Amino acid sequence: MVKITLKDGSIREVENGTTALAFLKSFSNSLAKKALSAKIDGVNSDLMTPLTKDCAVEFMTFDDADGRWALRHSASHVLAQAIKRIYGEKNVQLAIGPAIENGFYYDIDMKKQLGQADLDKIQKEMEKIVKENLPIVRSEVQRADAIKMFEEKGEIYKVMLIKDLPEDALITLYTQGEFTDLCAGPHLVSTGKIKAIKLQNITGAYWRGDAKNKMLQRIYGTAFEKKADLDAYLHMLEEAAKRDHRKLGRELDLFSLHEEGPGFPFFHPNGMIIRNELISYWRAVHRRYGYQEIQTPIILNRRLWEQSGHWEHYKENMYFTKIDGEDYAIKPMNCPGGILIYKTQPHSYRELPLRTAELGLVHRHELSGALHGLMRVRNFTQDDAHIFMLPSQIEEEIQHIIDLFDEVYSTFGLSYHAELSTRPKNSMGTDEVWEKSTAALKSALEHRGLDYAVNEGDGAFYGPKIDFHLTDSLGRTWQCGTIQLDMLMPEKFEMTYTGEDGQKHRPVMVHRVVYGSIERFIGILIEHYAGAFPVWLAPIQVKILPITEKHADYAYALKKKMFDLGLRVEVDNRNEKVGYRMRESQVKKIPYILLVGDKELADNNVSVRKHGEQSTKTMQADEFIKMLQKQIKEKA
CATH class of the missing domain: 3.30.980.10 (Threonyl-trna Synthetase; Chain A, domain 2)
Incomplete structure (x- = not known):
């Protein structure tokens, strides 16, 4: 007889050589009908595998990967x-x-x-x-x-x-x-x-x-x-095809990609509005969470990249140039520049944690076959932050970062799950440092009560990380936010702070992004919203349609009033039927269409058609403007 330990910890005995399926049928016919494989001592195996020794067995259904x-x-x-x-x-x-x-x-x-x-x-x-x-x-x-x-x-x-x-x-x-x-x-x-x-x-x-x-x-x-x-x-795939950000990017005139720069996106005026709104929101959130914004150069000397370890561990993904006969690299990451700023002045333990944030343009060499719209590009703006702290502040600071992530992602209606990535083969540092860093991240996740998966060997070359995978409106997942704990860079750059004891000590560094990449996040949002952005992000928030030429003056007066209040509004006064102009505005996914005719002109009203709805609603013009301002302020 052999002893079999089940997932719930119970132990059953079975005759040596009994198949996993026969063993399962002995106590659960219902699970036997659903089981597709058996995990025997952690190895995914056939159900017809004989059980020949004491082992742990789990039964895998279609619900399991x-x-x-x-x-x-x-x-x-x-x-x-x-x-x-x-x-x-x-x-x-x-x-x-x-x-x-x-x-x-x-x-x-x-x-x-x-x-x-x-x-x-x-x-x-x-x-x-x-x-x-x-x-x-x-x-x-x-x-x-x-x-x-x-x-x-x-x-x-x-x-x-x-x-x-x-x-x-x-x-x-x-x-x-x-x-x-x-x-x-x-x-x-x-x-x-x-x-x-x-x-x-x-x-x-x-x-x-x-x-x-x-x-x-x-x-x-x-x-x-x-x-x-x-x-x-299959229905989800059809919906995803309709939402393809490359297709919608063309239709909504947001961005373009050109043979003259493969993997280097061009943002059009409409795309820049979305980009700038995301950046303004990012700055407001980071100010509230105690970050200071910095900016570092795009091109830096080879010596810096050798010191950081990028030259040895990341060189194949980098672009290079020569200046005055010396080797320089276009930055693939922002962290070495942030470290140089930290080192420009002495720091006390009283200043820590010191939170710096950067919207840094980085360049990484991606294979041409891997390029995909805004999702995989060769240059992108990373919303990086580097936080320098005492070792005793690690867990509290990670919780602080996750609070920020929760606020940002919920604003866009995105949920997430977390994954912990551990030491890769191509890494720097000792086993002791890696074990200590990984344990700190695990502790933060567990104390917060977050379920997480473990990706063995998928960390950065300088430290373990927590990745945040966002779930969009179709149930697809996208990796965006990252928290990387780094005890190696501070050592390599001899970073210090003066402790309470008056002595020099080494800070701990955290690398962190919330959007991940502005470009990729815009691509995700295009597909998440199917191009119908919430009003605060929409390139054009209101389109005013005068019924006839005699209503045009009223339409333009409304436009000026809204424009002066900072709203993004246009008038469509073309010599086309109202239905045609309305359909075109709906195709462009403009949040609100305002129809103005005789009755609206007489009563200072507007007839409001919200995107995605079939009926119109009559409102006082000032009442509509207040409603719009409230939605924008609340990022509804």
């Missing part, structure tokens, strides 16, 4: 099997087919160039394989036998993958019906567990991601446990 991964990985094998059935065993060579976030893909090599009609045909065959409910069976073979088997099938990519493995390795295979694939797993117990599949698109992909290798065809798809969930996901 590991369960979804097993289902979607199995779907990729169903895709490969369907392709082989349709186009013939010898006409298709398979490369790799992993699960990915929200779906799966399979890279294939074949002469025929696949199109949408082929995807439809392949999907029908996949659905047939699912209905066949084929058992998915794991097996292990010697490396030489696996090579021989795949060579006989003409699967050159599988052979290359196997030859990369150690010579004494056992090779894992998975078989469903007539189809066998090389795979480490885990997989579902049968193809019938995949209830809803959708093939989405075909792209090109180089073998092993190397442009020197052959271009393969990559088929993307997604899979769900229930058709209703698939339908909801």
